[in-house]
Amino acid sequence: MYKVRIDKFEGPFDLLVYLLENARMDIYDIKVAEITEQYIEYLKEMEEFNLEVSSEFIVLAAVLIRMKSYMLLPRVTDTGEVMIEEDPRAELAGRLSEYVRIKKIATILKDREEANYAIYEKPAEDMSKYLDDPDEILLASEDQMVSAFILFLTKKRKVEEVTKRYQSVRREKDSIESRISYMVKKLELKFKEGKGRIPFKELLPDDADKYDVTLSFMSLLSMIKQQTCDAEQDKNFGPITITRKETQNVQQ
Amino acid sequence: MYSNKTMKSALETMMFMLGEPLEVKDAAQILESDKDIVRGLFKELQNEYDQEGRGIRIRQIEDSFGYVTFAENEIFVEKLCTPVRVKKLSQAALEVLAIIAYRQPVTRSEIDSIRGIKSERVIDGLLDKDLIEVKGRSEGIGRPLIYATTKEFLKKFGFESLKDLPEVAEYEELRRNPDEEDFSGQLSIDFNDSER
Amino acid sequence: MYSNKTMKSALETMMFMLGEPLEVKDAAQILESDKDIVRGLFKELQNEYDQEGRGIRIRQIEDSFGYVTFAENEIFVEKLCTPVRVKKLSQAALEVLAIIAYRQPVTRSEIDSIRGIKSERVIDGLLDKDLIEVKGRSEGIGRPLIYATTKEFLKKFGFESLKDLPEVAEYEELRRNPDEEDFSGQLSIDFNDSER
Numbered sequence: 001m002y003k004v005r006i007d008k009f010e011g012p013f014d015l016l017v018y019l020l021e022n023a024r025m026d027i028y029d030i031k032v033a034e035i036t037e038q039y040i041e042y043l044k045e046m047e048e049f050n051l052e053v054s055s056e057f058i059v060l061a062a063v064l065i066r067m068k069s070y071m072l073l074p075r076v077t078d079t080g081e082v083m084i085e086e087d088p089r090a091e092l093a094g095r096l097s098e099y100v101r102i103k104k105i106a107t108i109l110k111d112r113e114e115a116n117y118a119i120y121e122k123p124a125e126d127m128s129k130y131l132d133d134p135d136e137i138l139l140a141s142e143d144q145m146v147s148a149f150i151l152f153l154t155k156k157r158k159v160e161e162v163t164k165r166y167q168s169v170r171r172e173k174d175s176i177e178s179r180i181s182y183m184v185k186k187l188e189l190k191f192k193e194g195k196g197r198i199p200f201k202e203l204l205p206d207d208a209d210k211y212d213v214t215l216s217f218m219s220l221l222s223m224i225k226q227q228t229c230d231a232e233q234d235k236n237f238g239p240i241t242i243t244r245k246e247t248q249n250v251q252q
Numbered sequence: 253m254y255s256n257k258t259m260k261s262a263l264e265t266m267m268f269m270l271g272e273p274l275e276v277k278d279a280a281q282i283l284e285s286d287k288d289i290v291r292g293l294f295k296e297l298q299n300e301y302d303q304e305g306r307g308i309r310i311r312q313i314e315d316s317f318g319y320v321t322f323a324e325n326e327i328f329v330e331k332l333c334t335p336v337r338v339k340k341l342s343q344a345a346l347e348v349l350a351i352i353a354y355r356q357p358v359t360r361s362e363i364d365s366i367r368g369i370k371s372e373r374v375i376d377g378l379l380d381k382d383l384i385e386v387k388g389r390s391e392g393i394g395r396p397l398i399y400a401t402t403k404e405f406l407k408k409f410g411f412e413s414l415k416d417l418p419e420v421a422e423y424e425e426l427r428r429n430p431d432e433e434d435f436s437g438q439l440s441i442d443f444n445d446s447e448r
Numbered sequence: 449m450y451s452n453k454t455m456k457s458a459l460e461t462m463m464f465m466l467g468e469p470l471e472v473k474d475a476a477q478i479l480e481s482d483k484d485i486v487r488g489l490f491k492e493l494q495n496e497y498d499q500e501g502r503g504i505r506i507r508q509i510e511d512s513f514g515y516v517t518f519a520e521n522e523i524f525v526e527k528l529c530t531p532v533r534v535k536k537l538s539q540a541a542l543e544v545l546a547i548i549a550y551r552q553p554v555t556r557s558e559i560d561s562i563r564g565i566k567s568e569r570v571i572d573g574l575l576d577k578d579l580i581e582v583k584g585r586s587e588g589i590g591r592p593l594i595y596a597t598t599k600e601f602l603k604k605f606g607f608e609s610l611k612d613l614p615e616v617a618e619y620e621e622l623r624r625n626p627d628e629e630d631f632s633g634q635l636s637i638d639f640n641d642s643e644r
Binding site for chain 2: 453456457458459460461462463464465470474478479501502503504515518521524525527528531
């Protein structure tokens with residue numbers, strides 16, 4: 001019989017090796033029927049103690065049971081000769097043997113861990129004063145730049161989305177299209193009044209802010225592109241003057 | 253009672269572990285010995301290290317002792333530390349570099365407008381590192397400086413040529429379209445104009 | 449060219465400053481000397497410290513050397529300060545570590561199959577403790593990660609290199625030569641008896 005071990009087993013092999021040890025059984029000569037019974041008995045006890053019995057334990061139980069029934073069957077041929085087959089226990093024995101070896105190594109490691117527990121390193125000294133004037137090695141790679149760039153683009157897009165939503169609320173009516181029609185109307189009015197050269201400033205709404213100026217300017221550019229009018233600027237930072245599109249009729 | 257040999261060994265261990273000078277009175281208490289005896293052992297050790305020309309020495313500060321490195325070996329410490337430092341480019345530097353790489357040649361105001369933030373200092377840093385260079389002046393108003401990446405940039409990032417810059421849909425919006433008109437210069441005048 | 453005395457002194461200074469083991473190749477470069485010569489000097493120093501029964505010793509890890517405290521002086525360290533204690537490894541962690549140490553590089557499924565149980569969480573714990581590391585991927589189906597032990601592993605268990613891992617015979621060999629060594633204690637299996 002075996003004593004009940006309280007501490008948990010590290011796995012089905014751990015349990016099986018323990019049972020073999022208690023039964024003084026050789027790994028390469030397992031009495032399958034006997035050990036299977038003990039193994040299953042133990043799993044039941046583990047359940048009674050509310051110990052976790054993971055699926056691996058059950059799998060090994062199934063392997064043992066299968067092996068047990070296989071070994072009960074007579075292995076004879078039609079002519080009554082006993083078939084020589086590989087020992088069905090061989091594979092399991094091989095794995096248990098490797099597991100036992102690993103456990104022995106684990107024990108050696110444990111002892112060495114203990115022995116080296118008393119040895120200390122110390123942290124590095126403060127070397128900051130020597131780091132003031134380093135030979136700089138610039139660490140750079142394509143990946144680094146690309147990932148930084150993607151991060152930037154993502155951030156930029158998020159900000160743009162937020163800004164767009166914010167501006168679209170504030171400036172709902174002030175799209176380029178609406179500004180263009182506003183400016184075209186104003187221009188036509190001025191042209192009708194007989195003015196040939198209209199300063200850009202006169203096309204701005206009253207109390208125009210930076211946004212209005214930009215929007216008007218963008219609209220003007222579109223208007224030039226659409227050949228609605230022409231514009232001139234004599235010098236850097238100079239006033240912009242809008243004129244009637246001279247080739248308008250020819251183009252159309 | 254510990255032997256002198258054990259006590260000296262213990263003092264070495266403790267000085268090593270403590271990281272700051274070890275008080276004679278504390279050491280004496282731990283070693284269950286007399287302060288004068290312990291002070292004497294510290295001084296013996298100090299002499300041994302000096303005599304043997306060790307690279308670490310024992311320095312006395314008031315009534316405490318601690319390890320210091322041998323001052324004349326400073327040159328080796330300098331050499332030891334120097335190659336340790338590896339500099340990485342900041343996120344900002346990488347962003348500006350990417351913008352210049354994809355849109356070159358490009359002016360500072362274009363970079364600023366893409367990033368939505370002033371990039372002057374970052375640009376200066378990249379110029380210092382020889383990753384970008386001034387390629388002349390734009391024909392635009394105010395004739396601002398234009399920037400481009402250098403050979404050093406290709407080398408550092410492992411590109412054979414600018415054609416090797418990865419093509420990803422996301423970048424296309426930033427890649428300069430040759431047919432696109434450049435309004436940025438005129439736009440900035442307009443701002444100035446309206447502020448006058 | 450520096451004299452051996454100067455170089456040894458420099459090695460002491462550098463080991464002290466660095467805190468972690470100093471690579472022979474780095475030291476050789478700084479001292480403008482040959483790696484074999486420098487390694488020889490490190491070993492001379494190591495001997496001197498042992499011979500003189502110093503409270504600090506020189507430990508070799510692979511091809512690097514660093515100062516550590518003399519293990520037997522632990523009692524004084526504990527009286528002086530409360531050193532940071534790492535929790536001891538569990539039986540499961542030791543088993544997984546044993547498998548990785550002896551079979552590296554090894555995949556998780558190999559570890560699982562030797563232990564007869566899933567080891568994923570134990571492996572994660574060992575990765576966290578820096579005792580093992582991912583060494584890449586296996587060429588096998590699914591290209592699973594492969595694991596190997598680290599320098600930290602060598603330090604923790606006091607191995608100079610992986611060559612120092614003790615030779616442990618297969619169970620089968622033990623069984624066939626029961627008189628050769630007495631494994632019964634460690635294995636808790638009486639082999640002699642089982643031979644009957």
